[in-house]
Amino acid sequence: MDVLVVGAGAIGGYYGGRLAQGGACVSVVARSDYAVVVREGIRIQSPAGDFHFRPDRVVREAEDLGRYPDVILVGLKVLEHIRPEELIRGAMGPKTSVLLIQNGVDVERPVAEAFPENEILSGLAFICVHRTAPGYVLHQDYGRLVLGRYPQGASSTAEKLAEIFRRAGVPCEVTASVVTARWQKLVWNAPFNPMSVLCGGASTAEMLGHEETENLVRAVMQEVCAVASAVGHALPDDVVDRMIADTRTMTPYKTSMLLDYEAGRPMEVEAILGNAVRIARRHGVQVPHMETLYALMCGISRK
Amino acid sequence: MDVLVVGAGAIGGYYGGRLAQGGACVSVVARSDYAVVVREGIRIQSPAGDFHFRPDRVVREAEDLGRYPDVILVGLKVLEHIRPEELIRGAMGPKTSVLLIQNGVDVERPVAEAFPENEILSGLAFICVHRTAPGYVLHQDYGRLVLGRYPQGASSTAEKLAEIFRRAGVPCEVTASVVTARWQKLVWNAPFNPMSVLCGGASTAEMLGHEETENLVRAVMQEVCAVASAVGHALPDDVVDRMIADTRTMTPYKTSMLLDYEAGRPMEVEAILGNAVRIARRHGVQVPHMETLYALMCGISRK
Missing domain, CATH: 3.40.50.720 (NAD(P)-binding Rossmann-like Domain)
Structure with missing residues (x-):
């Protein structure tokens, strides 16, 4: 080949x-x-x-x-x-x-x-x-x-x-069904990548270690599931709980977005958040938590 | 006296x-x-x-x-x-x-x-x-x-x-009616204070200079108005538009939360966001944008 x-x-x-x-x-x-x-x-x-x-x-x-x-x-x-x-x-x-x-x-x-x-x-x-x-x-x-x-x-x-x-x-x-697989991976990426940057350099363990931030992780994950479902890529019902549980067993981890941010490199804000937010809007799916992360990441990317 | x-x-x-x-x-x-x-x-x-x-x-x-x-x-x-x-x-x-x-x-x-x-x-x-x-x-x-x-x-x-x-x-x-006055002041503080920190040190002008961040400012302001209204402190209908317009005429401004953050001092996260989020929850008012800012500020405060 x-x-x-x-x-x-x-x-x-x-x-x-x-x-x-x-x-x-x-x-x-x-x-x-x-x-x-x-x-x-x-x-x-x-x-x-x-x-x-x-x-x-x-x-x-x-x-x-x-x-x-x-x-x-x-x-x-x-x-x-x-x-x-x-x-x-x-x-x-x-x-x-x-x-x-x-x-x-x-x-x-x-x-x-x-x-x-x-x-x-x-x-x-x-x-x-x-x-x-x-x-x-x-x-x-x-x-x-x-x-x-x-x-x-x-x-x-x-x-x-x-x-x-x-x-x-x-x-x-x-x-x-690779597009379904992409949505499933986004369930993890959409909360953890931006939040690791916005929380001042937090690891996955730190984000899951406190009620407010864990609840935000879950809320964003649920929104991604709702958008995926609206575009014909329904994910398993237990995907959020399973990803949270799996993440808890991982070695505390710096996301790729955080590594990019710390190194002063551009971050993949549109691929990870912007595209999903726009798809949600086109399909009338409410994603206020993801929209908030997206707006803040747009703000921080410009600095 | x-x-x-x-x-x-x-x-x-x-x-x-x-x-x-x-x-x-x-x-x-x-x-x-x-x-x-x-x-x-x-x-x-x-x-x-x-x-x-x-x-x-x-x-x-x-x-x-x-x-x-x-x-x-x-x-x-x-x-x-x-x-x-x-x-x-x-x-x-x-x-x-x-x-x-x-x-x-x-x-x-x-x-x-x-x-x-x-x-x-x-x-x-x-x-x-x-x-x-x-x-x-x-x-x-x-x-x-x-x-x-x-x-x-x-x-x-x-x-x-x-x-x-x-x-x-x-x-x-x-x-x-000083409590109404507090809610009205919060309409400004709830978006601009945390967003100035979370957007990487943004001035009021920078936050209002881009569609995504301006829309987030407005969404948070509307949520504050909804909570205020639910607890008997309805604010004037035009308060959001008026505050945005007034802020545009101000000299670009670093918020008190951003000054505290930059100086490594603790930030008034509970007074500005946490209390309002808890009041919203008690009264069944949805405030997902404010909740997102609150969770992220809790995260960043711990770092």
Whole structure:
């Protein structure tokens, strides 16, 4: 399988490297990190064993690949100034599939609208991974992937990718309803990510350690369930209780949004909150707690 | 009029000093600032002219005054560990009135319950004033007072105090419905104070400069109006629009909560949000936006 990874950051570097380990031919579009990656590749430090990812080719722009890959893997953050549909255009052949491994809900739409004839795969990564320097990725924990065709259905490409990932030791599940899986992941992300920032740098344990903040976590989770249900992605009845219970058993954890905030990097406010709030409004679902978090995160993002 | 001021901070120093200027006999209970205040009094720097407040007596505890004053002025912040009813007990005679100049709603209850036979006056200060060092107070702007008998009604003491304040150049209005005035002030404080902190240090102009945050300001204001109405203090229909419009004309402004946060001082979260949220719950009024701000402020206060 011929794969082009767009973005040599944490997600692209880690999962691109795993696909190469699993036997795919993997090239990389690197921009700010081009010089290092073309010379050195990407070194991944991982509890499962460090490894060195040497891409088949490293290019500055997708079109420089000079051929149409089977799959373009997009591991970019979801930020307003990053337009994945523009970044991949130069390598999009008629049979190229796109795999978006990104956070949030409704993040596939720009790419799906730009390439209505192509297969879009959507992926959720349950992983702690960071780019520590150009060409260096630190994999801290976890790594499971959930993949599926967007907006739904079976995909032989997804099955093949899952096979390659599993060969490289990445637990990978293929789902026929990836959008439902996205809503389910948002049940966790929508409260914990913004609240960790807004509560002044709180860990998951601190947020669940006090009645007022735990109640807010639950209220936001219930709102996400209500929106998911309104758009045809009803989640299990016990999802909120189960996520709260699971989170209590986790090592106290800094969310990705908090890490971004502390490092002065832009945060994925629209993917995690804005898109869901807009979908709620379009469907007449009341989400006042989530709206409040969204407005405050818009405020803090501007500072 | 014989007045004892409890708390030699910004509010106590400024308004105590003005009462002395207006002709009252004013003593002060000072604790951490005792040594400076007993020796030097309190120096107030003000755009209306600097002045030097020499208290009649400076004591460490209310009971050290050795007599019952006509009025005890409490200018302390509303914080859990500060118990005004305990601090004033030693000077509370049968005819002593208490004037509480404090922020928030439902702040009079502990004192009113501890001294059911005494007259409680409640006061709202519209002022920018800070204690810059022991014995030093910086009056930056404004200064108007609204006073009234708690929970309602006429008071000849309030009229006399207003007379003395006015003699010293302090605009002072006496109201028969001071609790309504507190709710009205809360319409402004409940959104702007916490949001200025939660949005990462935003000024009033920044909060009103963007749709999402302006809408949140309005939503919280509407919730305060709904609670006020449920407890018999209906506010004018146009209060929200009027306050937004007035705030737009103000010089961009750092709220008192933001100043406290930036200085690492405790914030008046319960007076400004917690009390109102609990009253809303008791009366079955939905206040999800305010509840969200309250939970986040509880979280940030613990950090």
